[in-house]
């Protein structure tokens with residue numbers, strides 16, 4: 211049964227891919243990962259096309275964070291291949307550093323640098339990693355702060371901002387590196403309800419620019435608006451993947467149905 | 475059902491507050507019979523000690539006399555400060571030639587001038603100023619104190635130091651008045667603001683090279699008479715040893731701490747072994763080892779003087795302690811900071827230098843200052859292996875013919891001096907801590 215299911219979803223994925231560009235920018239091939247004896251990721255296959263927007267959901271502990279953290283090598287996988295932007299992730303530090311400049315990531319807990327001002331948070335990477343002149347980096351940073359609608363906070367420190375503002379700064383910080391791919395790990399789960407919207411709005415705008423995005427989230431409304439494809443993970447497996455309408459209205463798998471019934 | 479009373483509440487005395495003096499006294503010292511007795515007894519004990527000290531140290535004390543005998547003739551029970559006073563130069567400078575003392579004073583003054591910009595507002599690039607203090611000033615001061623022939627290396631370092639000192643000072647002045655840095659100011663002065671960044675840099679490098687050449691020429695003519703390290707002593711020697719120890723402890727400690735957390739097993743094991751070895755042995759043992767065993771490990775004909783051996787030992791010892799302080803500081807930084815740094819493409823050194831260390835050092839300030847204070851006090855151990863640091867000097871007063879047997883006064887004086895220095899340091903660290911924690915309002 212599961213076999214049949216995977217085949218079906220894969221063909222759907224291919225159909226969907228034609229909507230975005232046909233160039234594959236992230237390619238996971240039979241990826242396996244263990245924490246000690248605990249098998250977190252089991253034979254994960256996933257191809258993400260340029261410009262595609264993917265939402266990943268699933269119960270707690272199913273391996274969603276681990277999956278996307280493997281893509282920029284915050285976690286190491288043990289078996290299988292991960293190819294990002296044409297580069298295979300291996301032990302070569304140069305490859306890892308290169309991929310990290312191309313892949314931005316936003317965390318549940320923001321992870322801004324508390325000892326640097328907002329502007330410094332945004333320009334550090336461009337200046338020291340991208341070797342951009344300071345004036346240009348600052349102009350660039352202000353441009354992105356405008357885009358996330360908080361240019362007036364540039365000289366403050368992260369500790370002086372609200373959660374929603376901090377998360378928008380974190381998004382801007384990643385964008386300043388001009389990445390090809392953005393990863394989001396539950397970007398709104400640490401926020402109060404009134405701040406969730408301001409962050410999601412920024413993400414919707416980002417999606418409209420054609421950015422390749424992988425978003426782990428339980429905001430199903432958001433998933434319906436922006437996702438090209440929704441992936442459901444359980445117990446280290448990709449159980450089901452489909453375009454949002456079909457996924458939410460006509461889930462194929464028992465585990466998906468159970469999960470959706472719990473969160474919707 | 476609510477009950478509403480119509481009468482006005484009558485006024486009553488304010489509750490005891492601990493704001494007024496009387497209120498504070500009543501709340502804290504006289505709030506029960508037992509505490510009242512305790513307070514009275516304590517006050518009495520304090521009174522008799524302080525009174526005894528006052529009578530001995532001030533009222534009955536002798537300030538001017540030529541010998542201990544003369545002191546006794548004036549007052550039998552008072553302190554004989556005259557001995558300390560007549561030895562003051564020795565206590566501060568050891569046996570350094572009297573006509574050369576200005577070199578030590580100048581060295582101290584230069585350090586103050588060098589570091590003053592760190593505390594001035596609007597001055598930029600304070601980290602660079604701090605780094606030059608650690609890496610260039612010691613050469614200048616070292617030559618000033620020791621004198622003698624300058625090798626090529628020393629000539630280069632001294633010229634660099636002088637150039638840096640002048641540059642620093644100019645930079646600080648410009649900073650205070652205009653808020654600009656020296657390079658920016660020079661470029662504006664030359665009217666090259668519009669020039670591309672690369673040619674601006676070339677101009678600055680050119681100016682630097684010319685200035686360096688001039689300074690180098692000038693310093694070639696100057697040289698000082700050699701003063702052997704055996705003549706160094708007193709507070710001066712204590713400050714030299716602990717100063718070098720302090721300046722090298724932090725960089726050394728950071729390197730060792732990073733080594734201990736390294737992913738490479740060899741580096742990790744070596745750093746750990748080194749740290750644990752030094753930490754499990756008392757400083758005095760390390761000092762004895764350094765002066766007796768160290769020469770055995772050195773190649774034939776390679777002789778280091780005792781002072782250098784002692785300084786190396788003090789540096790290594792303190793770097794190991796500092797390493798543990800730094801490691802504790804590093805552990806307080808959440809994993810998310812590393813991940814945040816990685817996602818903007820920073821590698822190991824970028825992550826450590828820009829993100830982790832600055833935050834960790836801030837957490838560590840009280841501990842760092844604490845170990846500096848400890849280091850300053852520990853340095854007095856070198857008197858045991860025969861260097862005449864301040865403690866050595868204070869104790870040799872009692873062996874000086876006119877002051878034979880004068881033990882108490884010099885040691886009391888030393889204690890007060892140490893207390894002053896250490897107290898000031900710890901007060902300053904408190905202020906720094908408060909300032910840093912309110913600065914960014916975490």
Ligand SMILES: Nc1ncnc2c1ncn2[C@@H]1O[C@H](COP(=O)(O)OP(=O)(O)OP(=O)(O)O)[C@@H](O)[C@H]1O
Nearest residue numbers: 245246248250268269270271272273274275276277
């Ligand atoms: N460093 C680690 N060491 C051992 N086990 C880990 C580690 N990190 C995660 N795990 C385990 O791996 C599993 C998957 O974790 P992961 O964080 O990917 O889940 P998740 O799907 O993101 O869950 P959540 O919705 O709670 O964030 C969990 O069972 C977790 O306990």
Ligand SMILES: [Mg+2]
Nearest residue numbers: 274275276396
């Ligand atoms: Mg997670």
